[in-house]
Amino acid sequence: METKxxxxxxxxxxxxxxxVIKAITDAICAASPVRLLDVDPGEATNRTVVTFVGSPDDVxxxxxxxxxxxxEVIDMRNHHGAHPRMGATDVCPFVxxxxxxxxECAELSRKLASRVADExxxxxxxxxxxxxxxxxKNLAVCRKGEYEGLVDRLGxxxxxxxxxxxxxxxAAARTGATxxxxxxxxxxxNFNLNTTSTRRANAIAFDVREKGRPMREGGKxxxxxMKDANGNPITIPGTLPCTKAIGWFIDEYGIAQxxxxxxxxxxxxxHVAFDEVSRAAQARGIRVTGTEIVGLVPKSAIVDAGRYxxxxxxxxxxxxxxxxxxxxxxxxxxxxxxPFESNEKIIEYLxxxxxKGKKLVDMTCKDFADETASESPAPGGGSISAYMGSLxxxxxxxxxxxxxxxAGWDDxxxxxxxxxxxxRVLVDSLMHLVDEDTEAFNRIMAVFGMxxxxxxxxxxxAQALEYATEYATRVPLRTxxxxxxxxxxxxxxxxxxxxxSVSDAGVGALAARAAVRGAxxxxxxxxxxxxxxxxxxxxxxxxEAIAAEAERQEAEVLKVVESKI
Numbered sequence: 292m293e294t295k296x297x298x299x300x301x302x303x304x305x306x307x308x309x310x311v312i313k314a315i316t317d318a319i320c321a322a323s324p325v326r327l328l329d330v331d332p333g334e335a336t337n338r339t340v341v342t343f344v345g346s347p348d349d350v351x352x353x354x355x356x357x358x359x360x361x362x363e364v365i366d367m368r369n370h371h372g373a374h375p376r377m378g379a380t381d382v383c384p385f386v387x388x389x390x391x392x393x394x395e396c397a398e399l400s401r402k403l404a405s406r407v408a409d410e411x412x413x414x415x416x417x418x419x420x421x422x423x424x425x426x427x428k429n430l431a432v433c434r435k436g437e438y439e440g441l442v443d444r445l446g447x448x449x450x451x452x453x454x455x456x457x458x459x460x461x462a463a464a465r466t467g468a469t470x471x472x473x474x475x476x477x478x479x480x481n482f483n484l485n486t487t488s489t490r491r492a493n494a495i496a497f498d499v500r501e502k503g504r505p506m507r508e509g510g511k512x513x514x515x516x517m518k519d520a521n522g523n524p525i526t527i528p529g530t531l532p533c534t535k536a537i538g539w540f541i542d543e544y545g546i547a548q549x550x551x552x553x554x555x556x557x558x559x560x561x562h563v564a565f566d567e568v569s570r571a572a573q574a575r576g577i578r579v580t581g582t583e584i585v586g587l588v589p590k591s592a593i594v595d596a597g598r599y600x601x602x603x604x605x606x607x608x609x610x611x612x613x614x615x616x617x618x619x620x621x622x623x624x625x626x627x628x629x630p631f632e633s634n635e636k637i638i639e640y641l642x643x644x645x646x647k648g649k650k651l652v653d654m655t656c657k658d659f660a661d662e663t664a665s666e667s668p669a670p671g672g673g674s675i676s677a678y679m680g681s682l683x684x685x686x687x688x689x690x691x692x693x694x695x696x697x698a699g700w701d702d703x704x705x706x707x708x709x710x711x712x713x714x715r716v717l718v719d720s721l722m723h724l725v726d727e728d729t730e731a732f733n734r735i736m737a738v739f740g741m742x743x744x745x746x747x748x749x750x751x752x753a754q755a756l757e758y759a760t761e762y763a764t765r766v767p768l769r770t771x772x773x774x775x776x777x778x779x780x781x782x783x784x785x786x787x788x789x790x791x792s793v794s795d796a797g798v799g800a801l802a803a804r805a806a807v808r809g810a811x812x813x814x815x816x817x818x819x820x821x822x823x824x825x826x827x828x829x830x831x832x833x834x835e836a837i838a839a840e841a842e843r844q845e846a847e848v849l850k851v852v853e854s855k856i
Contacts, residue, residue, distance in 0.1 A: 294639060295390035297399070298328075298344045298476070299354050301383040303361050304376045304467070306332040306339045311364045316341060318360035323349035326642055328587065337372030338381070344638055347391060351403050354383055358407055358469065367438050367467040375431075377438045378467030382430065384419065385473045388589045388638050393557075396473035397421040404471040408455025412462050414445055415454040418472035423453055433470045441468055475555045478592060479585035481541075481548040482568045483627060485578045492538025492547035498571040499564075500536035500551070503529040531567055533558045544628060548583070561588075562596035565623050581627025590639045593619045605704045607695035609688050609711020612719075651729060652722050673728035673767045673813040680774030680806030681721035686799030687777055688714030690784040690792045697789050707788070714780050717773055721806070724770045728813070731763035753822075760820045764830050767813035770806060771837045777803035778844035785851040797852035800845050807841040810834075 305311045312332055320327055325345035332339040343353060358380045365379035383403070385396040397420040404415040416433035417423055426432050436444060444450040445468070446458035452468055484492055497504035506525040507514030517525045529536075533555035540547045549568055553559050569579040597615035598608040600622040608615060616633060625631040634640045651659060651670055659678075663670050688711050694700060695707035738756045742748045778800055785796040814834040821827040 294642075295346055296344055296388040296639060296642065297347050297350050297391050297396055298342065298386040298388050298638070299325075299350050299383065300340060300342050300386065301354060301357055302376075302381045303339045303341065303357075303365065304337065304367065304370050304372070304379055304381055305361075305365050306337045306372065307334050312339050314364050315339075315357055315360045319343060319353045319357040322353040322356035325349050325353045328638075328641075333372075333374070335372070336374035337370065338374045338376065344388060344642065347395070347399055350385070351399055354385075354403060355406060358383065358413070359411055362411055362413060362466045366465050368464055370438070375434055375437050376467075377434045377436075377441060378413070378469045379465075380413075380469045381434075381467075382418075382470045382472070384471075386476050387473075388476065389591060393420050393473055393475055400471045400473045404454045404469075407469065407471065408452070411466075412455060413466050414441075414452035414456055414463060414468040416468060416470045417453045418470045420473040420475075421471065427453075430470060430472075438467045475557055476589055476592075478553040478556055478561060478588055479551075480553065480561065480564070481550045481583040481585065482565065482572075482579050483544070483581040483583065483624070484547045484549065484572060485580050486547050487540060487545070489538055489540045489547055491575060491577060492540070492549055494538070495568060495571045495575060495577065496536035496538045496549045496551070498529060498574075499531045499549075499567050500529040500534050501532050502535070503527045530571070531559050531564055534564065546580075556589075556592055560595055560599075561592045562599045562619075562623070565596070579624075581624025583628055584625065584631075584636060587638050587641065588636060590637050593633075593637060596623060602705075602708070605701065607692045607704065607708035607711045609692055609695075609708055609713075609715045611715075650726050652725050669729045669732045670725070671728075671732065672809050673731070673770070674725045676767065676774075676806045676809030676813065677721050677724035677728055677770045679802045679809065680770060680777065681718050681725070683774065683777045683781070683799040683802030683806060684714050684717035684721060686795050686802065687780040687784050688718060690788040690796050690799075691780070693792055694784070694788040710780060710783060714777075717776055717780075720773050721770065724766065724773065728766050728770070731759075731766045734759040735763055756820075757822055760817060761823075761826070764814055764817040764821065764827070767810035767817070768830060768834055770810040771814070771834055771841075774803045774806035774810065775837050775841050775844070777806075778841065778848060782844070782848045782851065785848055785855070790855065793852055793855045797849055800848035800852075804841055804845040807838055811838045 303315055312330065316327060316330055319341065323345065325343045327343045329342040330339060361379040367379055385400050387393050387396050400421040401417055404417055407413050408415050416427060418427055418430050418433045422428040441463060442459040445452060445463060446456060486492065503526045505516040506527050507516055519525055534551055534553050536549055536551040538547060538549055551564060553561065553564055565582060572579050593616050594612060597619035600618055601608045620626055620631045634644045651674060654662065663675065691707045691711035691714060695704045695711065738752060738759050741752045741755060743752050781796045781800040785793050788796060811834050815831055818827040818831050
């Protein structure tokens with residue numbers, strides 16, 4: 292199950308007073324369990340860029356508290372700096388990282404904008420993906436005239452704020468206005484070149500960047516820049532949309548690089564940029580020797596790159612995520628200048644590394660078995676059922692990968708890779724349920740520690756127990772829903788996969804059936820504790836229907852397997 296993560300990058304109009312900056316970042320961190328990734332103050336700009344990440348609800352609350360604190364400790368009447376600005380919190384964009392769409396981030400930003408206006412009295416403009424008009428997608432339009440221009444803009448038709456609009460008053464004079472919005476993730480990346488020439492690196496950058504290069508008379512590099520009838524420069528567009536790039540020389544490494552910002556990785560993914568810079572470099576007699584990612588990167592950017600390069604090799608991408616990432620690292624030379632540490636460079640891995648709790652799925656097979664055999668009631672049958680389902684999916688996936696790599700079957704690699712990809716999704720989702728089933732048990736145990744003295748406490752305890760019991764019933768039901776999807780893959784691999792592995796497909800089906808039957812028992816025993824008997828009967832009915840279907844499909848798989856052994 293993909294974790295929902297969003298990034299927030301608010302810019303506060305204070306870059307010199309460390310106590311003010313600390314007050315704001317302390318408010319952000321105290322608000323909710325977000326991960327503070329970076330605090331970057333600038334003295335000349337008198338501006339601090341803060342970056343934090345977490346679940347959508349946590350990030351929204353942290354952003355609100357940061358904006359609130361900034362309004363308390365920054366007086367815009369005294370602010371001066373080199374960077375454009377219009378408020379104590381100048382901009383506050385939400386950025387989708389994983390499990391969340393840009394549209395969802397835009398909706399979250401609008402809700403935050405409404406809350407900031409209502410509760411804090413700060414005028415808010417919505418920009419980029421959250422904009423209500425096409426013009427306001429451009430931050431410069433929202434910030435036209437900066438702070439000093441607000442007196443002529445607020446409360447005026449066509450130029451007023453989207454939320455909290457009113458004529459410029461004393462409160463607005465202190466806080467200014469804020470722009471809140473949503474944008475796609477920006478990747479800062481440098482492509483290493485086997486040259487020391489900044490001029491040639493710059494030429495490659497101009498070849499690919501969206502802005503391109505000026506058109507010159509006679510097509511000569513030293514020709515006079517050409518202009519249109521209105522006197523505007525004429526440009527030759529580059530080949531990569533949503534990119535900005537320049538060439539430079541790095542003394543530390545002794546090489547030239549193409550330094551690029553990819554402003555929309557859904558339009559120009561990292562691997563597409565790598566291939567295109569490589570092509571442009573080769574056309575100029577130069578080679579890209581490696582890639583340096585500046586800052587952090589979403590997991591999807593690296594995984595998508597790994598899949599891309601595997602498919603170019605006509606290899607299955609239904610392999611463990613760690614192997615896909617390794618292919619991406621080696622294909623783009625992400626480790627040329629220094630080791631690429633996934634736990635430090637990939638946002639999702641960095642967040643996961645903060646979780647100090649030991650997960651069952653992180654144990655060795657022996658440790659897991661020993662933990663199950665101990666006198667502790669968890670992990671129990673629910674976790675084991677989910678693990679059995681994951682093993683069943685893993686076996687079907689293995690047969691698909693072996694088939695994709697079988698000599699003489701080269702023209703079928705994509706067919707089997709697609710099956711392996713489906714199998715990997717089931718492996719991962721069922722592995723997630725191994726720990727979630729234990730979490731469900733722990734939620735029920737936590738209820739018994741709640742106070743039960745007063746009538747109100749008894750009522751709260753009873754309600755909490757009902758919620759926890761329903762959750763504990765739905766988790767094994769989800770295990771059944773995932774495990775039953777193993778059978779079509781096992782059947783397909785038994786019928787069409789590598790004949791030498793047909794027994795593995797059969798064992799996969801047996802494991803999936805054990806998962807379904809085991810999870811059914813957990814659904815029934817947990818549903819028995821529900822006060823809502825209608826819901827209990829509904830959940831058990833759904834579980835029994837899945838179990839019946841699993842039995843039918845298991846028999847179908849085993850019939851094929853037996854016929855081929």
